[in-house]
Amino acid sequence: MRLFLDTANLDQIIHGVKMGVITGVTTNPTLVSKEGAVDYKRHIEKICKIVPGPVSTEVLSQDVAGMVAEARQIAKWAENVVVKIPATVEGVEATHQLVDDNIKVNMTLCFTVNQALLAAAAGAAYVSPFVGRLDDIGEQGMKLILDIITVFRNYPTTINTQVIAASIRHPQHCLDAASMGADIATVPYSVLLQMMKHPLTDIGVKRFLDDWRAVMGDKPVVK
Numbered sequence: 087m088r089l090f091l092d093t094a095n096l097d098q099i100i101h102g103v104k105m106g107v108i109t110g111v112t113t114n115p116t117l118v119s120k121e122g123a124v125d126y127k128r129h130i131e132k133i134c135k136i137v138p139g140p141v142s143t144e145v146l147s148q149d150v151a152g153m154v155a156e157a158r159q160i161a162k163w164a165e166n167v168v169v170k171i172p173a174t175v176e177g178v179e180a181t182h183q184l185v186d187d188n189i190k191v192n193m194t195l196c197f198t199v200n201q202a203l204l205a206a207a208a209g210a211a212y213v214s215p216f217v218g219r220l221d222d223i224g225e226q227g228m229k230l231i232l233d234i235i236t237v238f239r240n241y242p243t244t245i246n247t248q249v250i251a252a253s254i255r256h257p258q259h260c261l262d263a264a265s266m267g268a269d270i271a272t273v274p275y276s277v278l279l280q281m282m283k284h285p286l287t288d289i290g291v292k293r294f295l296d297d298w299r300a301v302m303g304d305k306p307v308v309k
Contacts, residue, residue, distance in 0.1 A: 087264040090139075090272035092252065094118040094129065098275040099136050110139035112192070112214070112252065112272040114170065115146065127163060134164035142192040142212070144170035153180035161189045168211065170194045173201040178208045185209035192250065202234045206247040214272070217263075218253035227253070228262045235267050257281045 090110035091102050094117040102108030111133055115126065123129040134141045141164065145156040153176065157169040161184075168190045171177040181191045185208065192212040193205035197220060205213040215234060217227030231251050238245045251263035251271040257280050263271045273281075298307075 087260075087268055088139075088270045089260075089278070090142075090250070090270055091278065092117070092254070092272040092274055094121045094123070094133070095275065096121075096132060096136065099133060102275070102278060103136055103138070107278070108137070110141065110270070110272075111137050112142040112170070112250070114144040130160075130167065131163050134166050137166065140166055140168045140190070140192075140212075142168040142170045142194075142214075144172075144194065148172075148174070148176060150176045150179045150183070153177065154183050157184050157189055157191075158187065161187075168192050170214075171210075173197070173205060173213075178204050181205065181208040181210050194252070197230070199230070199233050199237055202247075202249075203237065206238065206245045210247050212248050212250050212270070214250040214252040216253035217251055217259055218255040220253075221255070228259065228266070231263055231268055232266045239267075 088109050089107055090112055091099055091108050092112045093099060094113045099111055118126055118129050130143050143160060145153045147153045147156050153171060160167060160169050169184065170192045171181050173193050173196045177193060181193060184191050190211040192214055193210040194214045196202050196213050196215045202213045202215065215230045217231060220227035220230060231249065234249055248269035251268045254260060254271055254273045254277055257277060260271045260273060260281060
């Protein structure tokens with residue numbers, strides 16, 4: 087499973103890429119606004135230069151013509167940009183038109199298997215089921231991931247849409263998504279860091295350092 091960062095923070099993205107574990111980014115106007123960015127287009131272009139893989143960013147229009155017009159402009163910002171289209175009736179129609187233009191679409195705000203099926207049928211490159219938001223209303227978000235993957239696997243020669251586990255809230259979501267076979271999980275920076283944290287690791291590192299200092303003082307291992 088590949089990992090994307092769900093953020094618009096340039097420092098976080100740079101760190102994730104330097105770690106060698108982040109291959110893409112998902113973002114939206116809300117995340118960009120949190121960074122105080124005045125020029126949305128320029129900010130996305132900066133992200134696209136940092137990230138080796140796809141960068142998903144969202145249209146604002148809700149009608150088909152508006153979505154298509156916006157997406158065509160966004161697609162010119164960078165070679166690795168992907169256009170996020172909402173999982174609505176208008177979004178499906180817009181996706182179909184954009185695919186004919188060879189524009190990659192990430193159908194976002196997906197909450198049902200039927201929405202994912204329609205996204206795939208329209209030709210979306212990615213579909214983003216929102217796990218955390220389903221959990222928030224008492225449903226099982228990860229079950230949606232499993233159900234979509236199960237259905238998609240029934241049609242390996244006709245469905246090429248990749249599943250992005252989105253609205254990730256904690257490391258267990260990532261583990262579950264990987265176990266279920268999600269193609270990608272897009273995670274907040276805080277969750278990315280949590281994935282490498284464990285108290286026994288910290289205790290072990292501290293013990294090794296304490297034992298070294300007890301014997302060698304502050305002498306370095308390598309001179």
